[in-house]
């Protein structure tokens with residue numbers, strides 16, 4: 001008995017309890033389909049998409065590192081949490097549910113991130129050119 | 139014909155940073171977010187559906203308790219979105235481990251990882267969509283989200299136990315496992331983690347305004363906004379949805395049951411001692427907003443009906459149907475001087491959507507239990 005066994009055993013017990021609770025639900029197989037579907041959509045679609053973008057960028061000679069990569073992570077994350085508001089069909093229960101202009105806000109956020117990235121890259125390039133000229137002058 | 143395994147995996151990855159240090163560094167924050175999410179979620183579950191033995195022990199203070207914990211529940215769930223995606227990116231190549239199964243033990247491990255990933259994605263997805271009041275699934279959200287939370291906690295504990303040697307060896311920048319990785323990856327990894335941190339900050343700041351009123355100006359993607367709603371407060375269930383019309387309230391009376399039952403007209407309620415309180419409405423969906431309420435103390439109403447100093451309350455709404463039409467209020471809530479049968483909100487008579495003529499407002503409770511359109515109160 002050590003820390004790993006206790007933690008693992010506790011984990012098995014909690015997971016078994018959760019599984020038992022799920023089996024009490026009407027038609028648990030429907031829940032299993034959604035659980036499996038989540039993995040299938042992530043592993044079969046979202047992740048390959050991300051790796052494909054990176055591969056395309058690499059093929060185009062772009063190095064997705066530093067700020068541009070961080071910008072893509074931030075943009076992707078914001079898109080993920082904004083998607084429900086952008087895609088939700090049907091009306092809302094009342095005007096205080098989803099009261100914001102989510103499409104406008106999403107476009108604003110994407111534009112701000114793009115602007116930041118471009119300005120950062122431009123400043124970086126300018127700085128590099130300056131130091132190079134200074135080096136040459138010296 | 140004999141099936142032979144191809145000599146190598148179908149996909150290989152050349153990219154850097156798919157290593158145990160990256161998995162540990164992101165995993166630590168993901169684990170923390172999941173722990174906060176689980177603890178606050180279980181708390182909310184029991185506040186909303188307390189078993190009998192607990193009902194009279196649930197504390198009514200601090201008055202902002204549920205606002206904080208449920209705000210944290212939704213915020214930590216949202217913060218976990220970039221963390222989970224980054225974590226899965228870091229370990230994605232291991233999906234194609236070759237050979238796919240080495241031993242029975244390895245097979246069981248992989249099954250437990252599949253359960254972990256399924257439960258994590260499922261909880262974040264269903265939780266997020268719920269805050270947008272979007273329920274595309276064919277099951278009941280509350281019991282299923284609760285059950286999968288236990289599945290996730292269990293699979294996560296098991297995962298940490300299984301990966302413990304790697305986690306320990308990569309826990310810090312100077313742990314032996316980290317030092318054994320290519321040194322050139324260090325700065326690159328720190329930039330990656332900085333990007334993930336920025337993403338956590340961005341999703342938090344652009345949604346937290348739904349519960350932290352001071353951050354309202356930064357709110358871009360929250361499903362509720364503190365600046366929207368009649369009388370300064372968002373609404374969940376409207377009078378129309380509850381089938382309450384002004385006509386149906388024409389001869390409204392409050393009936394109070396107990397050893398000495400009585401009824402009151404709205405005029406008589408207004409003539410009783412009024413109290414002002416400042417209390418938040420804190421919804422299970424995560425949004426919350428503080429407001430000023432004026433009305434009669436519930437404990438005064440119970441006492442007048444002959445309920446003792448430890449009376450609890452049952453509150454019945456006039457709405458025709460609804461899961462929370464009848465609300466049970468434990469002793470500590472019922473006797474708290476902040477708990478009101480409110481008649482006024484932010485200086486005005488309650489609007490119909492906010493529960494006119496009278497609604498409950500109590501400290502440290504989920505919004506669905508702040509019963510609107512109260513018709514009957516029972517001292518028990």
Ligand code: HEM
Pocket residue numbers: 156157158159161162163164165166167168169170172225226229232233248251254255258294297298301304305
């Ligand atoms: C919801 C939470 C988590 C999910 C969904 C998750 C998911 C995964 C997956 C899918 C793997 C690959 C397993 C395999 O080899 O087949 C993995 C590996 C790993 N995880 Fe997690 N994880 C979570 C939390 C954590 C936490 C809290 C930690 C530690 C602080 C952690 C540390 C690790 C480590 C060290 C590895 C091994 C990486 C390697 O072998 O290079 N994970 N995780």
